[in-house]
Amino acid sequence: MVVNAGPMTEEAEHNADQRDPARLIPSSVQSPSSVRGACPSLAAPMHTGDGLLVRFRPSDPALSIQQIRQLAEAAACHGNGLLEITSRGSLQIRGLREETLSALEADIAAAGIVPDSGIVIEIPSLSGLDPTELSSAGVMAENLKRAIAGMPLPALAPKLSIVIDGRDRIGLGSLPADIRLTATRREGGDPEWIVAVGGASRMDRRLAILPNERAISATVEILRLLAEIGPRARGRDLSIDRLRPSFPDIEMIEMTDPGRAVASPIGLHDLGSGNLVFGLRLPYGQIHSAELIAFLDRAEEWGVYEVRPALEHCLMLVGMRPEALASAKLAAANFGFSMSTDDPRNHIHTCAGTRGCASAFYDTKAFAARLLTASGLLDGSTSIHLSGCSKGCARPARASLAFVGAPMGYGLVVNGSASDAPVAYIHENDLKSALDDLSRLVLNEKGAGESVDACLTRLGSDYIASALRQG
Numbered sequence: 001m002v003v004n005a006g007p008m009t010e011e012a013e014h015n016a017d018q019r020d021p022a023r024l025i026p027s028s029v030q031s032p033s034s035v036r037g038a039c040p041s042l043a044a045p046m047h048t049g050d051g052l053l054v055r056f057r058p059s060d061p062a063l064s065i066q067q068i069r070q071l072a073e074a075a076a077c078h079g080n081g082l083l084e085i086t087s088r089g090s091l092q093i094r095g096l097r098e099e100t101l102s103a104l105e106a107d108i109a110a111a112g113i114v115p116d117s118g119i120v121i122e123i124p125s126l127s128g129l130d131p132t133e134l135s136s137a138g139v140m141a142e143n144l145k146r147a148i149a150g151m152p153l154p155a156l157a158p159k160l161s162i163v164i165d166g167r168d169r170i171g172l173g174s175l176p177a178d179i180r181l182t183a184t185r186r187e188g189g190d191p192e193w194i195v196a197v198g199g200a201s202r203m204d205r206r207l208a209i210l211p212n213e214r215a216i217s218a219t220v221e222i223l224r225l226l227a228e229i230g231p232r233a234r235g236r237d238l239s240i241d242r243l244r245p246s247f248p249d250i251e252m253i254e255m256t257d258p259g260r261a262v263a264s265p266i267g268l269h270d271l272g273s274g275n276l277v278f279g280l281r282l283p284y285g286q287i288h289s290a291e292l293i294a295f296l297d298r299a300e301e302w303g304v305y306e307v308r309p310a311l312e313h314c315l316m317l318v319g320m321r322p323e324a325l326a327s328a329k330l331a332a333a334n335f336g337f338s339m340s341t342d343d344p345r346n347h348i349h350t351c352a353g354t355r356g357c358a359s360a361f362y363d364t365k366a367f368a369a370r371l372l373t374a375s376g377l378l379d380g381s382t383s384i385h386l387s388g389c390s391k392g393c394a395r396p397a398r399a400s401l402a403f404v405g406a407p408m409g410y411g412l413v414v415n416g417s418a419s420d421a422p423v424a425y426i427h428e429n430d431l432k433s434a435l436d437d438l439s440r441l442v443l444n445e446k447g448a449g450e451s452v453d454a455c456l457t458r459l460g461s462d463y464i465a466s467a468l469r470q471g
């Protein structure tokens with residue numbers, strides 16, 4: 001039965017409270033309020049329903065097979081064995097305890113992996129490898145880190161991010177950033193960098209087009225301006241008036257996008273000269289250490305010598321021998337990796353669920369398997385978030401549909417995030433019929449050429465809730 005969303009019952013509130021991770025937070029890790037302002041890291045892990053979570057980005061994204069194997073072993077030894085790659089390509093280890101953190105840190109160091117610290121600087125996973133890269137994002141990032149290290153900076157916003165996009169075949173144009181450097185080349189000239197602030201690449205405010213060293217100085221200047229505003233300032237907070245004295249040409253910079261076809265990291269990338277990179281999306285963004293280690297053992301047989309975490313929960317296998325491809329594809333399928341951008345699983349975002357999190361109200365992975373049979377909902381336009389509880393760890397952003405675990409059933413959120421109020425609750429016994437009803441509704445209501453996501457948005461949550469109640 002689909003029921004109206006209403007205020008939580010006393011019992012539900014009690015149950016939710018019992019499962020509220022905030023009740024268990026030790027004083028040395030992030031509190032719920034600090035979670036809103038900062039990302040979890042090795043120094044400041046975050047409490048989740050399955051223990052502590054650490055997120056980090058190796059300062060050298062190219063990891064040898066041995067390094068990633070050691071990392072997986074450390075995740076199994078000190079955490080619950082689950083290893084994740086986030087949508088932005090960071091690594092996450094779950095299920096840690098306060099007393100295991102220092103041992104994990106020591107094992108990461110012993111593997112020769114140096115987690116990035118300080119301001120987050122993101123570069124494309126194929127930087128330095130892909131011959132189509134216009135200018136090396138990796139080299140720029142190193143130079144920028146050195147420049148920032150020598151700069152006395154007051155506190156900056158904890159989630160501040162700098163994206164450096166050398167414009168290789170994948171790039172980082174889809175990632176929002178506070179400061180963005182995008183490689184460009186004016187006719188007949190050397191590569192330069194478009195310096196921009198705020199938002200996603202199409203929404204950026206472009207400030208200047210500069211050669212390497214001056215682009216770094218400009219970035220340092222933007223950080224200084226942000227620090228002037230205060231410790232929570234983001235790129236979008238920089239007004240033209242504040243920027244103009246440092247960037248006098250700001251209003252003359254052409255606002256057009258550098259424009260290019262950008263590939264998904266998922267799938268095969270032929271870098272030329274027999275250099276193949278195989279991008280595999282982790283099944284629902286995570287993998288158990290034992291499975292990863294078993295897969296890496298096979299990968300070595302195929303010639304893979306290096307792996308790189310990448311956007312969209314991907315692991316890039318570098319060095320694949322062409323003749324090993326058939327065998328690699330078979331193994332990847334058996335391990336549950338997604339190898340194609342058409343895979344409907346790419347559009348389902350699940351958290352650990354009851355298989356790995358004490359706060360979860362349902363098995364998100366089992367739900368995902370059921371969802372795949374409700375084919376009418378997954379046309380490539382929709383994002384469906386399966387969240388074990390309203391914390392929404394797997395996807396802070398909105399989704400076309402979110403099914404949020406709650407004591408009274410699956411809370412259905414339309415066009416929102418897991419923390420939004422559900423429009424209806426679906427009881428476990430009614431899940432199959434509710435998914436069928438949703439698929440049928442979309443099929444009947446969708447206009448010619450309209451995507452499922454656009455259709456759901458047009459119908460709106462009230463209409464969808466009432467249609468579900470009528471069955």
Ligand code: SF4
Nearest residue numbers: 049351357388389393
């Ligand atoms: S969203 Fe999922 S992983 Fe996060 S706390 Fe809730 S149940 Fe656990």
